Amino acid sequence: MSSFGDGNIRRTMKSNIELLNDCDQILPKLNYYKFRITGFGNSFGTLLEDVVQRCSWGRQWHVDHSETTVTLDAPDIAQRNNAMHEMLKREQEKDTFMQLRKWSNEVFPVYGPKKELVMSIERVAAPLFGIVTYGVQLLAYHEDDSAGFGLWVARRAKAKRTFPGMLDSTVGGSLPTEETPFDCLVREAEEEASFNPELVRKHAIACGTVNYLCLTDERSGGEIGCFTPEVQFVYEIKLPQDIIPIPGDGEAEEITLMTVPQLKKALAEGEFTPANGCIVLDFFVRHGVLTFENEPDYIEIASRLHRVLDLQTA
16 A cells, blocks of 8 residues: 655644644634525525625625625525526626636535525535535545555645645545435546446445535635535445546546555645545544544544534524
8 A cells, every 4th residue: 555745745743633623613703794595584604794895796685784694585596596696707707706716617506494405506606605515525445354444545636726736535526406415426436536336336335424614715715714614425435355446537636545554644744635634534433443542532523523514593
């Protein structure tokens, strides 16, 4: 098994709780606005005051500075989608937000309190509204009696918009509108790691979710300080010894098998993206690599990896 990185580079070592704090953050006391939609009693996201002030909005949008709310007045999905799209394209043309410079034409779902689809939003705009986004993560591993665990880890392409060149789980992707997590996983596994869809459908095991709430920073490639609450649907698959993942779509430069000691070193040196560092920590908890006996912050880590994202309340 091999590892990534240049052994001559000295890095500051991070503890596991510091890794978690880099992803799941305590929010500063600033003025935030709640994103609401007419007809619903809950809020759907959280906007920075600066975002609210810089945006010109439009006739279907109502900004209440005394209540600190931004409300979209549209009665159905089609009208909500149109109003959101028109406003964002207008701001993109004006170059109001760096976040909109890399428009993806991929839309994320916005769910209501009963998990009904309420509207969709352009992927790169989701942090501007602080909307909960969803993704899938697959950890593929080998295991034998002599070598123990070997986890396949991907190196992100240097051309990626966010966290270029850093380490990821074996397969990962954002969940677009109208795709189930498992179908998304099967598709991403074939595209990113050249896995046969039937292999994934038969052997991938759902392992719950990893949830966190963080703020965008300079590594995100856009506005700094925006809310990014995320839910990652986590799966794992124990691979037969004769199957190895092969990068298939340019998202990853390489996928390499790493031992537990190599994974621990890469985590401590900050080689993983913040989110995928948490995905690996969750894998360690699930497989008994990280325990109460060997990790002083075990209880906090194990619980915060599954943070309750109650962001739809008033």
